[in-house]
Amino acid sequence: MIDGATISQELRAGADRTLDEVLRLAVRQIHADGEKYDWVGIYLLKGDHLVLHNYIGEPTDLARIPVGSGVCGTAIAEDRDINVPDVQAIDNYLACSIETQSEIVVLIKDGERTLGQIDIDSDTRAAFDDRDLAELRKVAAALGEVLGPKLRHHE
Ligand code: SME
Numbered sequence: 183m184i185d186g187a188t189i190s191q192e193l194r195a196g197a198d199r200t201l202d203e204v205l206r207l208a209v210r211q212i213h214a215d216g217e218k219y220d221w222v223g224i225y226l227l228k229g230d231h232l233v234l235h236n237y238i239g240e241p242t243d244l245a246r247i248p249v250g251s252g253v254c255g256t257a258i259a260e261d262r263d264i265n266v267p268d269v270q271a272i273d274n275y276l277a278c279s280i281e282t283q284s285e286i287v288v289l290i291k292d293g294e295r296t297l298g299q300i301d302i303d304s305d306t307r308a309a310f311d312d313r314d315l316a317e318l319r320k321v322a323a324a325l326g327e328v329l330g331p332k333l334r335h336h337e
Contacts (some may be wrong), residue, residue, distance in 0.1 A: 183313060184215040186320030187280065193324040197264030201332045205236040208325055212300065212318070213238040218309040219290045221278060221304050224325075226252060226298035226333070239303070253256060256300055257287040262295070267308035277315070278303055286310040288318040292330030300325070 189211045193204060205224050221239030225232035225247065232247040232254055244252075250259045252274055257264045266285045269275045275285075280302040291298045300322055306309070328335040 183217075184212055184317045184321070188315035189215075189321050190324035193321070193328050197328050201329065204235065204325070204328055204332070205257045208300075208321060209236045209238055212302070212321060214316075216302065217232055218304045218306045220305045221282070221301075221303035223301050224298060225301055226329075227258060227296055232298065234297075235266065240279050240281075244276055247276065253285055253287055254283055254299060255312075257289060257299055258296060261289070263288045263319070265310050267310075281305045281306075283307040284309045286314060286318065288315065288322045289324045290329065292326045292333075294329070297326060297333055 189208070192211065193208060198328050209222050209224055211220055216222070221237065232250045232282030234245045234251065247254045249255050253264055253266055256274060264287045266272060269282055269285055279315055282305060284304045284307055286302050288300045290299055300318055
């Protein structure tokens with residue numbers, strides 16, 4: 183199980199890192215501690231698309247996802263975190279790997295502004311529970327704080 187507070191502390195401590203360094207660190211830490219986290223990535227919102235930045239896991243063609251598409255795009259369109267215990271049971275799932283059984287998406291926000299999301303796929307069915315969600319929300323909160331000012335620079 184990941185320790186969201188420790189990862190958040192580490193992210194906040196290095197606020198002078200570049201955007202890419204922050205994303206890489208976050209993805210690495212989440213992947214290292216999440217036993218069932220087979221694919222971990224961070225998508226950032228750019229206009230009406232999600233753009234994949236850093237990730238660990240099998241390469242994917244889904245580097246750009248329109249808002250409203252798939253689990254990732256739906257989370258943005260509906261402004262909510264989404265936990266899918268069985269990806270085969272939903273119609274709008276975009277397959278990244280045929281091995282994937284379950285997926286969780288947690289939004290990254292800077293106040294009201296949505297910056298992107300943490301996306302995790304697991305080859306285990308129903309891999310994510312409320313503890314995963316709670317720990318990932320801590321990491322997402324730290325990412326929102328640290329990335330907010332950096333992304334304002336990028337615009
Ligand atoms: N499954 C996601 C697509 C991204 S991959 O999981 C990396 C979706 O349905 O939006």
